[in-house]
Amino acid sequence: MRLSNVVRALHRHVHAAASPGSINASEIAHFSRLSSQWWNEQGEFSFLHKMNPVRVQFIREKLLQVSREEKGEEASSSTKILRGLDVLDVGCGGGLLSESLARLGANTTGIDASESNVAIAKLHASTDPKLDHLSYVHAPAETLLASPKRYDVVCSMEVLEHVDNPASFLSTCAELLKPGGHLFLSTISRTPISYFLTILLAEDILRRVSQGTHTYSKFVNPSELVSFFQKYCSPSSTQSESLEASGTSQLSSPWISPHASPNAPTRTEAEVRGLIYNPLRARWILAPRDAWAATDCNYIFWIRKPY
Amino acid sequence: MLFSLAPTTSKSCRAALVNCHKLSLCRPRRELSSAAHEECDVVIVGGGPAGLTLASALGSSQISSQNLRVTLVEGGDLSKVRQWSPPPGSFSNRVSSLTNASQALLKDIGAWSHVDTQRTAPVEEMQVWDGVSDARVTFSASEIGLARPQEGMARITENLNLQRGLLRHLEQLPSVQLVEKTKVESIQRDAEERGGWPLVHLDNGKVLRARLLVGADGFNSPVRSYAQIPSFGWSYDTQGIVATMVHPPRGAFQSPNTTAYQRFLPTGPIAFLPLSPTTSSLVWSTRPHIASALTASEPAVLASMINAAFRLPELSLRYLYDRILEAHAKGTPLTHAEIQQEILWREQSHAIDPNSAYASAVVKTAEDAGIPPADSESVPPLVASLQPGTVASFPLRFNHTETYIGEGHGARTVLVGDAAHTVHPLAGQGLNLGLGDVECLARCIENAVLQGGDVGSYTALMPYAQERYLHNHALMGAMDKLHKLYTTTFEPVVWARSVGVEVLNESDSLKAALMMTAGSQDHKVDRSAFGWNLAAKGFEGLAAGASAAKFLSGGVTGMIATGLQGLFKAASANAAKGN
CATH class of the missing domain: 3.50.50.60 (FAD/NAD(P)-binding domain)
Known part of the structure; x- marks a missing residue:
């Protein structure tokens, strides 16, 4: 599970203090060196590179499914589903996911607390003539709450299991969404199998990852995410830039109806899918819905903010 | 890496790109701004x-x-x-x-x-035989379980x-x-x-x-x-001779010219690929010195040699090569009449019936042919001439x-x-x-x-x-081993391969397997058949891994693996149908 190296790096930088200052030539050389790590597809981050198409596939298919249910089959073109949407990638790292979303036509903003990550992401994107709709911000996600800008889609991949206060992190992501917006998260479950794969095997036995990278107690189960959103209600929507602000100041209903089982949220409100690595084919696959034990290690989560 | 292209005079449209890496000249480059x-x-x-x-x-x-x-x-x-x-x-x-x-x-x-599909021809049947033992395999499009057998197992296309x-x-x-x-x-x-x-x-x-x-x-x-x-x-110690062959049409009592023939001679295989009722294409792989003597001969002599190469026993072919090489070396190439005389003599010494399809020395016209001999479809039609300017080798x-x-x-x-x-x-x-x-x-x-x-x-x-990668490697390895297996006259190997080929001919599923691994199966594999294909892939790997040096065991292993692989593929095809 070299993947954990990625998140370890992310983890380090999420908490790194922002250091102001403009970029100079020696730093560019330095970033280029680091960039070759983030973007070395067969190096440290190879697992993340291989996982990326599957994450995009899930995002695309989910948006397409929702759009088809609301607007009908004809209105939704499968290749243009992200075109024109405002997308925020929280903890963008080197920009693996951000670039893909931007290439699909989304107005993408990648945000990362690490200045070097953002510099690397910017440098890499500058070599690609097709990334016009992509920008990066070096800041903690919380700072965006001060601006009125809200997003159609917020993604945060492999970040949640490394933050100190997941509840506050989730609230921030949720508040950055427009009403009817989509939140995508991917993380690791707290189960014996994930302990075995990511900590015992990867860190203690194979030593592919330095010990102490993952903290078992910080892993988040899918049912816990569902339970969180069964209690979580959006704050008053008057400050939202939605065209249809309700006008009333009462607290809206929870994002997932409280009656649903935490293991099986209502299909139109949230979804959990396992991400499984097949070492023989060297690629990740998106497990089918409700596949047994599929979400016991890596998984991806979708939830929609109510209107 | 810098390389530069030499001016090319080649006719081939791809030739311009060939050989340029050999001329690695460090020519000073003009500066180009990124805007250009x-x-x-x-x-x-x-x-x-x-x-x-x-x-x-x-x-x-x-x-x-x-x-x-x-x-x-x-x-x-x-x-x-x-x-x-x-x-x-x-x-x-x-x-x-x-x-x-x-x-x-x-x-x-x-x-x-x-x-232009008018200029293409379907292959409805394929006959492959051993030049030394005469063991033969026949594939027919209607037998190998194709979705549309009337379209043939392949299509010969220029x-x-x-x-x-x-x-x-x-x-x-x-x-x-x-x-x-x-x-x-x-x-x-x-x-x-x-x-x-x-x-x-x-x-x-x-x-x-x-x-x-x-x-x-x-x-x-x-x-x-x-x-x-x-x-x-x-490089194989082999040249491929190509030519367009003209021949009389198949008669009323024979199937049309939609059969591809391939005979494995110790010098390499010779193949006859149908293009139209009266035209077919030749691909003859043989030793370089034989190839240069054959292509230097007048086209009528080459046509006679093609006919002989599909018909005469291997021993007589060796004799004919020697005659041609000898005359070529002396600078007095054999004439058409001389080579026909030689072929007639060899036929007589092997007691080949002049009315048999295996006789090529006396050219029969369509009128006096009458009802064709029973074995007429086990060899290709007799080549009458070669289309001018089509003989080439590489x-x-x-x-x-x-x-x-x-x-x-x-x-x-x-x-x-x-x-x-x-x-x-x-x-x-x-x-x-x-x-x-x-x-x-x-x-x-x-x-x-x-x-x-x-x-x-x-x-x-x-x-x-x-x-x-592995798909190509397995197929290339199988073809390489087949080449090595068939370019020997060593007695036990000849026996083994004749048994191999005849075993193949007996078993329908193994035949289908051989055809399918020759690339005729569809690339779009049903997902439900994945497991079976994985198993089949394992055998492909096995075939690819077999050492080329131990060509006999390698070849036979390859063949068995190909067969097993075919069985798995057939099973997966059935699984797909079942769904």
């Missing part, structure tokens, strides 16, 4: 069948054509191919046996309708006909830019801070900055040199690169077709392997576009290498 670079998503180098098919596939895919800027660069003048219009009844000497999978690809991308069809199709695809009569001067790597993308310098002064650079540029691939992809291989070689994707400093490159692999033309698989590559690469590119991926990235291209 033309941004391209996919640059294809080489306008041969593989390159043109890839351009067509990307141009006709809705997803790829809307999102990608595709440029094909070709050094030669393609207008000659575009305007190719041979008189009816005359055929080019370079033909390929397009499998159903290759035809399905061409139909999918819309190019097949531009191919390469020019295919290329012309692809060019006509490309004219209707505005998203593909075709740059012809323009040579690639050099390929360089862009600055590190600009991502190190390949810069393709053209001799018209333009520079293309390629997100993905595809090498469809043949055996001496400049793209492969740029990507520094090593390759391994050897060396045969085996070559496979170590990988299909460039890495590190050669990143953003991928190889298809002959640039990646050159095979013994034993089963006519060279072009089919290339088209299989193209189908897979076009699919991987489309998938990457769909998920917002970078089509030049290793992640986007890896599935292509995963899918094609």
Whole structure:
């Protein structure tokens, strides 16, 4: 599970203090060196590179499914589903996911607390003539709450299991969404199998990852995410830039109806899918819905903010 | 890596790109500002069948054509191919046996309708036999479980006909830019801070900055040199002779000229591929000295030798080669009458009935032939003459690169077709392997576009290498072993292979297996059949792994593995049907 190296790096930088200052030539050389790590597809981050198409596939298919249910089959073109949407990638790292979303036509903003990550992401994107709709911000996600800008889609991949206060992190992501917006998260479950794969095997036995990278107690189960959103209600929507602000100041209903089982949220409100690595084919696959034990290690989560 | 092209005088439209890496001249480069670079998503180098098919596939895919800027660069003048219009009844000497999978690809991308199918012929039956033991296998399209047996197991198509069809199709695809009569001067790597993308310098002064650079540029691939992809291989001590053969039509009591014949002689296989009722194409692999003597002879002598090579016992063929070589060395080549005399004498000494189909010394006309002999369909029709100007020969070689994707400093490159692999033309698989590559690469590119991926990235291209490398390697290994197995007259090997071939003929499923691994199965595999295919892949690996040095055991292992693999494939096909 070299993947954990990625998140370890992310983890380090999420908490790194922002250091102001403009970029100079020696730093560019330095970033280029680091960039070759983030973007070395067969190096440290190879697992993340291989996982990326599957994450995009899930995002695309989910948006397409929702759009088809609301607007009908004809209105939704499968290749243009992200075109024109405002997308925020929280903890963008080197920009693996951000670039893909931007290439699909989304107005993408990648945000990362690490200045070097953002510099690397910017440098890499500058070599690609097709990334016009992509920008990066070096800041903690919380700072965006001060601006009125809200997003159609917020993604945060492999970040949640490394933050100190997941509840506050989730609230921030949720508040950055427009009403009817989509939140995508991917993380690791707290189960014996994930302990075995990511900590015992990867860190203690194979030593592919330095010990102490993952903290078992910080892993988040899918049912816990569902339970969180069964209690979580959006704050008053008057400050939202939605065209249809309700006008009333009462607290809206929870994002997932409280009656649903935490293991099986209502299909139109949230979804959990396992991400499984097949070492023989060297690629990740998106497990089918409700596949047994599929979400016991890596998984991806979708939830929609109510209107 | 810097290389420069020598002025070319070759007629071949791909020749412009050949041999350039050998002339690594460090010519001072003119400075070009990055503003002069033309941004391209996919640059294809080489306008041969593989390159043109890839351009067509990307141009006709809705997803790829809307999102990608595709440029094909070709050094030669393609207008000659575009305007190719041979008189009816005359055929080019370079033909390929397009499998159903290759035809399905061409139909999918819309190019097949531009191919003149009047000039192609289906292969409805295939007869393969051992030149020494005469053990024979017969494949028939109606027996091997094809979806549409009336369309044959393959279609013999002139390469020019295919290329012309692809060019006509490309004219209707505005998203593909075709740059012809323009040579690639050099390929360089862009600055590190600009991502190190390949810069393709053209001799018209333009520079293309390629997100993905595809090498469809043949055996001496400049793209492969740029990507520094090593390759391994050897040349067989063999030349391939090609020619277009003219013969009388099959009679009323015989099946039409839709049978392909292949006889495995110790000097190499000789193949007869039907093109029309009265025309067929020759591919004769033989020792270089025999090939040069044969091609130097007058065409009528070569025609007589072709007839003899399909009919006479191996011993007599050796005698005939000696006579021809002797006369060639003396500078007094044999005349047609002399060679016919020699053949007649050999027939008499083997007591071959002059009325049998195995007799070729006395030419019978259609009128006095009457009811044909019972064995008339076990050998091809008697060749009457060779179409003038169609006799040619070329060396045969085996070559496979170590990988299909460039890495590190050669990143953003991928190889298809002959640039990646050159095979013994034993089963006519060279072009089919290339088209299989193209189908897979076009699919991987489309998938990457769909998920917002970078089509030049290793992640986007890896599935292509995963899918094609072992597949091609197994097939190439099997063909190589078949070649080595059949070019021996060593008695126990002859016995073993005759038993092998006859065992194959007895078992329908094994025969089907042999046909399917010759590439006729469809590329689109049902997902439910995945497990079975995985098992079959295991046997492919086994076949590929067998040592070529132990050619006998290797060959037999390969054959058994091929058989088992076929059984698994048949099982998976059944599983797919069941669903």
